[in-house]
Amino acid sequence: MEALLYLAPGLIATGCVLGVVQLIRRALRTSRTWAHGLTAEGRCLNTYTKTSGGHDDAVRSTLHHVYEYTTREGERFRFDEVGGDSTVVAGDHVVVRYLAERPQWATALQPARGRLVLGTGALVVFLGVMIVGCVLFAVTVHSAM
Template identity: 30%
Template structure:
């Protein structure tokens, strides 16, 4: 029973840490901050930067990162490079961005989604369920 309890505590800690790290890697805090206030603006693509990286198979993969410029509600001009979007506008195109008044440079073109808003909670919850089931099995078998 002690082994199962120790396992449960360690597995829960791992689930929480994995959820937190995945959330940071997916830029969850920045995206949630940009979506929280509900502020949007029309941004114009002012330039495109192409980056070539190597795929896991060894072949080249091209990523295009648009630099977008928009005006905040108080008239301040802000430009930022969108790195984590599937959106690839042409130079001069307009797109909708979501931003927070406190950090407009953290804007994003990504629309709010359930998965990104709750990724940390879902991952941690699935890990908790797995930890609980595993701990029960260990307790019964031991």
């Protein structure tokens, strides 16, 4: 039973650390794509909304776009992106940015470095608070025993 008091916060903290790593990697990849990526004309194939929550929770909707583009080498790629411009609908043409070495990691988001830094920073701070909370919980449990 005692081990469970260390295992649960340890697993939560580990998940938060992995989340921080993923957030930072994604932000760096997006920033690099905006700064050094190639551009291609893409087309929005579909838009859809995912909803979550309900019952006693607030309902949240997330807008997704499915884009297709062709690289300069003639390869065709499709990708699904969260949080794009809500005015883009199926059939619209967009500018797609991609890295030549990783064309599957494309984005149709307009460069917004400040928004990217603020959003990533806020999530990293939140996960950092969770990590600190887990460590403090484990230390408090240890000192109480």
